[in-house]
Amino acid sequence: MLRIFIGFDKAEVAAYQVCSYSIINNSSVPVSITPLNIRHFPWFTNNDYKASTEFAFTRFLVPWLSGFAGWSLFMDGDMLVRSDISKLFDMKDDKYAVQCVQHNYTPQPGNKFLGAEQTEYSRKNWSSVMLFNNEKCKNLSEVYVNSTPGLELHQFEWCKGTEIGALPKSWNYLIDEECGPVDFSDPDLVHFTRGGPYFEEFSCCPYSEEWFRYYNESCSVLDRRLVC
DSSP: OEEEEEEOOGGGHHHHHHHHHHHHHHOSSOEEEEEEOGGGOTTOOOOOTTOOSTTTTGGGGHHHHTTTOSEEEEEOSSEEEOSOTHHHHTTOOTTOSEEEOOOOOOOOSSOOGGGOOOOOOTTTTGGGEEEEEGGGOTTOOHHHHHHSOHHHHHTTTTSOGGGEEEOOGGGSEETTTOOSOOSOSSOSEEEOTTOOTTSGGGTTSTTHHHHHHHHHHHTOOSOOOOOO
16 A cells, blocks of 8 residues: 655645545555644644745654655645556655655746745755655654754755655646756646645646546535535
């Protein structure tokens, strides 16, 4: 069974719902999906003022939550998985502590969704999809993650550069952020990093029609005679 942790933010419940359903719908093997909900961690107090989501730092608890054993995947909630997630796990490599899409870009100026401040730093968005080799991430203890500055966590200063493996760019395609030619035409995973179709101002963004199709399917029931 594949262990998957998805960032959950109460401001984007629909995003989480569609993200998890898109995984289930396209997976060829059983998956275990866990929402990273900050309210499940009442002891967690690391609230760096630059955090733009409720799971900005709890994402780094995944190896600890996995008992530092096996492999686990973390992904932001504002994503749509369009391929079989097992293909991503098939790329795991034991020589690395973590694998991710290694973007090299400068984000567009201005705020992110909901007015969150846009911060430029190296390895931007690398941490939005992370395939953890949990046994090699034992320094990501709950104490360390709860007390370490956000930039240190998101810039992967908790491991050596040689321990960071690359994933194909199609597994974290940044909508409206990618510049220049891309080496694929049908991304496996799209990331609504500037705001997704669940916000009115982005209701017609790229891949919005597909997102709404998944949303409608995830809300469907066989017997529509519901009562309250």
